[in-house]
Amino acid sequence: MLEHILLQLLLSLVPVFAFQIWYDRPGRRKGIPVFLPLFAILTLILCVHFSKDIVFGLVLDNRYIPYIIGALYGGPAGAVLLTVLYAVMWLPELAGLWDYAGMAVFAILLVPALIMCRRRFHKSGRTMKQRAMTAVSFMIFLKISTLSLLESSLLMGFTTAAVMTTMLYAAGSAALLWVSIMLIEGTMEKQRMHHRLTLVSQDYRNEVQKLQQFIDLTPLGVVIVDRTGVITHINEQAVRYMSDKPESAGRASLIGGQIEDMAFREEASTVRDLLNEVLCGGKLAPDITREEQRVLVRTAFNIRDDVSRDIIGAAVIIHDITEVSHLKDEISRVERLSLVGQMAASITHEIRNPMAVIRGFVQLMHERSSEGQHEYYRIIMDELDRANSIINDFLSLAQNRVIEKESQSLHNVLNMLSPLLWADANLRGQVIEFDFCSDMPFMEMNEKEIKQLILNLARNGMEAMGEKGKLVIRTSCKDGVMELQVEDNGAGIPADQLERLFEPFYTTKTRGTGLGLPLCLSIAERHNGSIKVVSEEGRGTTFVVTFRSEEGSDSLPQRTGQHAG
Incomplete structure (x- = not known):
């Protein structure tokens, strides 16, 4: 008897194993509404073929398990075909009152419940499915135990052995159905979790790629590390700032490494020290340095978790403000020129006219003076000419008029x-x-x-x-x-x-x-x-x-x- 029990057990689980193997391959999932009913039909026929009468009028036959699995997880057409086949194969076995009663329970309760609740069953959560299958399993248990006990009582009366055997068989059959459905649901849940994990991973990769592309395209040098000091993001601009030979220190080779590995030049050492300090919770003001005819501003800050406020990383942004510095110098120069222009405009006429008069009289005195005084007058006239030249430079530098070309x-x-x-x-x-x-x-x-x-x-x-x-x-x-x-x-x-x-x-x-x-x-x-x-x-x-x-x-x-x- 044991071998017949094991055979029915294996046959009833064939659709479950087939579903698990087929469902694990995403490209084949669309074929399940066709594939699963075919397996269920084959298994149903085999269960009927290898069914066997055992003690106390019990019949070892698990055909209802492939039927319910095929009807629930196959297509609508497969469910109808399985129902018809199930009924056709049951008709020759109808011999007594209890057989007709079992057929009535099948036709009135089980089939409508499967057909009407099939779509709602698939949309329900795992807990609701467990409750539904518990209810169906209980119906199976009641059907098998009640009909088998009644039939057994007609044959030999109620005995403790008959009751215990019938109850165990009914409970085992109901449990087998429940386990079969839960195995299928577990497979589907695993695939759904895998799909969600794939989507989350893809979203994470997309976010990382967007962040990296944003960092790569920004004109700023950016270095981001996690809480352990591992470099998670660095752009080529930062590598150029920190390395004399950027081609020998590629960005890809640095990602995943420790910040202590950044030892290309003094700039890299400075960035490393800034990151270490903010990872320890320090707050730094922007650091401005002038080196190799460049002016760099380095801003370091830590990155904190939104909820716990724990430090989860740090970042340094390096900004080359050389051009800004030059523009400031240029503005300063323009301001000085403006000052020169204002001075020139206000004092030119007031100074040049008296100077011209002074030079004229000095030249006249030079001509009438003795030879020993000529050198003194010459020095005076040279200095007056020099002062006039300075005034002319003022005017040339400050003029805003359109020149003729x-x-x-x-x-x-x-x-x-x-x-x-x-x-x-x-x-x-x-x-x-x-x-x-x-x-x-x-x-x-x-x-x-x-x-x-x-x-x-x-x-x-x-x-x-x-x-x-x-x-x-x-x-x-x-x-x-x-x-x-x-x-x-x-x-x-x-x-x-x-x-x-x-x-x-x-x-x-x-x-x-x-x-x-x-x-x-x-x-x-x-x-x-x-x-x-x-x-x-x-x-x-x-x-x-x-x-x-x-x-x-x-x-x-x-x-x-x-x-x-």
């Missing part, structure tokens, strides 16, 4: 100035060399201002050299961009003075006014140009004036400084 070649202006420049160089015991490019196009210029620009730069170079110094003036033109270079071999300019060269009133000369180079820059900018300074201490300085065509320029001209060595 004409088409002219830079070479023509240089050729006109060459005798004067040669004379100045000879007086100082120096040499001047001209190196012109082969083809210099015409440009729109104010000849007087360009002459003043060249004279100022050339004389600055001569003053920076001693005797036997060599001044080279060269020109070049490429892609419509014209360059004028004035190169001396003097002592050079210290790095700390380069940035201030174009500030009004800043001078390193004993008798300088600090207006010559600002005036040169002002002239260059009025001609859509810029000035760059390249200097190396002990070897000399080169002023590079670049002129761009009016049509080809879409940005403001700039002044820059570069220190070599």
Whole structure:
């Protein structure tokens, strides 16, 4: 008897195992409404074929299990087909009153309950399904136990053995149905959990990718670490800030590593220290440093959990404000120029007219004085001329009027100035060399201002050299961009003075006014140009004036400084 019980048990569980195997493959789930009823039909037939009468009138037959599974989890057509097959296979077995009673229970209670509650069953939660299957299992238990006991009593009367055997068989059959349904529900729940986990993981990956793309596209350097100091996000901009060779320290190789591994250069060490401090709960003000002609602002902060407020990570944002710093310097320069303009406008006429009168009388007194006093009068007139020159520089630097321009070649202006420049160089015991490019196009210029620009730069170079110094003036033109270079071999300019060269009133000369180079820059900018300074201490300085065509320029001209060595 035991082998028949095991055979019925295995046969009744075949649809369950088939469902689990088939459902684990997402691509095949759509075929379950067809596939599962076929398996249920096959199992139902086998259960009927291998059914067997056992003691006390009990029949070992679990056909109802594949029927209920197929009707619940197969398609509507499969449920109808299974119901018809179940009824057809039961009809030949109807021999007595209790068989007809069992058929009536099946047709009146079980079939309508399965058909009407099938859709609601699938939409219910796990708890409701357990309750529903408990109710169905109890119905199965009542049906088997009641009918079997009544039939057994007609044959041999009520006995303790018959009652116990019948009750155990009915309880086992009901439990087997309940376990079968719960196994299927467990498989479906596992797949639903797996699907939800996949969606959550995909959402997490999407959020991580969006965050990383946002970080990658931002012009700021960003480093984010978790509470243990492991780098979770870092963008290429941060790698460029922290490494002399960004290509050798790729972003991908850093993610997942410890912040202690960031040891490319001093900037990386600073970022590492900032992150360690905020991870410990410290609060830092923005850190501003100036290095390698760059101005960097580093802002570090910790990241806290919204609920517990525990520190779960930290971040550093690195912002290159070099351009902002230059703009501030430019604004400061413009403000100084504005001050110069206001001063020039207010005092020019009040000073120049009395000075002209004074110089006229001094010159008259010079002509009538004795020879021994001529030198004194000459000094007075030279100083008056120098004061007048300073006033003229004030006016040139501060003027905002539109200058008149004409088409002219830079070479023509240089050729006109060459005798004067040669004379100045000879007086100082120096040499001047001209190196012109082969083809210099015409440009729109104010000849007087360009002459003043060249004279100022050339004389600055001569003053920076001693005797036997060599001044080279060269020109070049490429892609419509014209360059004028004035190169001396003097002592050079210290790095700390380069940035201030174009500030009004800043001078390193004993008798300088600090207006010559600002005036040169002002002239260059009025001609859509810029000035760059390249200097190396002990070897000399080169002023590079670049002129761009009016049509080809879409940005403001700039002044820059570069220190070599």
